[in-house]
Amino acid sequence: MTGPFDELLKESAIFARRDCLSPHFIPDSLLFRDEQIANIVKALTPSLRGERGRNLFIYGKTGTGKTSCVRYVIEEVKKLPTVRSKISYLNCRIYSSRYRVLSKIMNDHLPTYSKRGYGLVDIYEKLISWIEEDGKVLMVVLDEIDLVKDLDDLVYTLTRANSDIKNGSITIVGISNKISMKEELDPRSLSTLYENELVFPPYNSRELLAILEQRASLGLKDGVYDRAALGLAAAIAAKDSGDARLALKILSGAAEIAENEHREKITTAEVEKASKSAEEELAYELISTLPEHQRLVMYAIATLTIQGGRYRKLAEGTETYLFSGEVYDKYSAIANSMAKQPKSSRWYRKYISDLEMQGLIATYESGRGIRGHTKLIKLDYPAQRVKETIERGLFKEAEANVQKEEPENQETEN
Ligand SMILES: Nc1ncnc2c1ncn2[C@@H]1O[C@H](COP(=O)(O)OP(=O)(O)OP(=O)(O)O)[C@@H](O)[C@H]1O
Ligand SMILES: [Mg+2]
Missing domain, CATH: 1.10.8.60 (Helicase, Ruva Protein; domain 3)
Structure with missing residues (x-):
């Protein structure tokens, strides 16, 4: 007799170990990254010796091995018999605010303390006294750091902590694949984070x-x-x-x-x-994790592509190119309908170039003839799927907001 699971449980003819092909798997040796690994180790060495290390910022496009290399080094550090240095690795996709980051750090090291409900100031003070107890050196690794909503505040708080701590220190390792990060940060956060910079090439x-x-x-x-x-x-x-x-x-x-x-x-x-x-x-x-307004711009592009923009009406039979101006109008209308303030057209142009850099859209200069000189935009993926992806995301967020129990209001200033 054959059961419903027979086919699934049968030994695979192709796979030996499926998990080895998963993106979460870290092989024992990371190829072509000796130099980057050595640089990470070098940057962390002072901290391991119990001195304050320089902060490190790691940049590289997606899939260049940043997370794998850093996690690899962390695992190696954990094998060392040092007592004073502590590490917290956080993915900021999940820990996306100052409050969440600080709570998570406490949770990693003092799980009994960090039950829900403490305000930011309490957590901050506890963190400092915990570090000062025996002069700990804490390394905070913030992966996908660009996803922290109040990053300037977080960096400020950690810097401030460093000057409040009399015995011990905090070192920050930031990781990002977003090239425009530098432009968006406060100059003070920038100089803090970029004490050392390491680039991962494709x-x-x-x-x-x-x-x-x-x-x-x-x-x-x-x-x-x-x-x-x-x-x-x-x-x-x-x-x-x-x-x-x-x-x-x-x-x-x-x-x-x-x-x-x-x-x-x-x-x-x-x-x-x-x-x-x-x-x-x-x-x-990628689309479902874009920052909010970029996602709304994508949504405007997908919707207009489905409806057919004004350009198609002008040049029958061509692929769907959109006028940059009509996309901006649509985006503004969508933002308004969601009770969100649309960003200025200067920001909009930056979003368009970010989206193009990420390969989601292509832009062309229209050349002369059509209303002078204007930018045309074309979506590089099927519009219907893009639209549905974004809608699903928005729906999930709306749901999460209803269920959210995190004490955002406790994020009082310190
Ligand atoms: N040098 C390498 N040797 C072996 N495998 C690698 C190497 N670099 C990356 N990989 C594999 O590629 C995948 C993606 O790598 P990783 O997650 O480290 O990229 P990333 O730079 O952090 O990307 P993102 O910016 O998207 O987070 C992982 O499965 C990893 O194991
Ligand atoms: Mg990564």
Whole structure:
């Protein structure tokens, strides 16, 4: 008799260890990152010796190995027999405000203290007295730091703590893939965070191929893939962005297809198929985590693309290009309808260039002829899916706001 789980529980013909292909998996050795790892270690060494270290800021595009390298170093540090240095690693996608960051730090080190309900001032004072107890050196790693809503306040508070602490110190390691971070920060936060800066370059296709080979040998069965297939996945990811996460996603997608279609091997055909959906999936992930107003601009673009902008009406039969001006009007209308103040057109132009840099849209100069000289915008992904992705996000947020029990009102100034 066959049961409903038989197919699922059957040993895979393709995968040896599926988890090795997941983006959360950190291999024992991170290829091509010796220099970056050595620099992270160097920046953290004073802290490990019990001295105040310099803050470190790590920048690199998505999938360049920032999180993996830092987590790798943290694991190594944890193996050391030092007592005085403490580390908190936080992903600011989750800990996205000063209050949440400070609560999480306390929760990491003093779980009995940090039951809900303390105000910011209490937490701050407790943190300082805990550090001063025996001159601790605390390292706070803030991954995806650009997602902290009140980052200037957070940096100010941590800096202020450092000067209040008589015995011990706090070192900040910030990580971000957002290039415009520098422009948005207060100059004081900037000079605090960027005491040391470390850049992670994108990977080229040769490097991506080696990374894929390393993972394939761990995650896939022998003989189920060939170099040409991995090479194609590496080349696609290198051309697009030099993003190791994308390369891995394509490979695991191709493996999944081979498995489902009962193929013996992963070939370039499966890779091609997988690359289409992997790129789209990453784009939707990116869209759903865009800052609020950029997301509303994307929403305006998707809606207008579906409705057909004024340009299409002018130039019948062309792909859907939108006038920058009509997108701005639509965005403003959407923001207003949600009782949010639309940002100025100067900000809007910055959002457009951010969205273009992230590969979500393309822009063109219209050339002369159509109303003088204007910018045209084209969405690079299917409009309906983009629209639905954003709607789902907005819906979830509305729900979360209703359920939220965090004492935001306790975020009193200190
Ligand atoms: N040098 C490397 N060797 C092996 N695997 C790597 C390497 N760099 C990245 N990877 C793999 O690529 C994936 C993405 O890496 P990681 O999460 O560190 O990127 P990131 O720079 O933090 O990206 P983001 O800015 O999007 O957070 C992970 O699965 C990681 O294991
Ligand atoms: Mg990361």
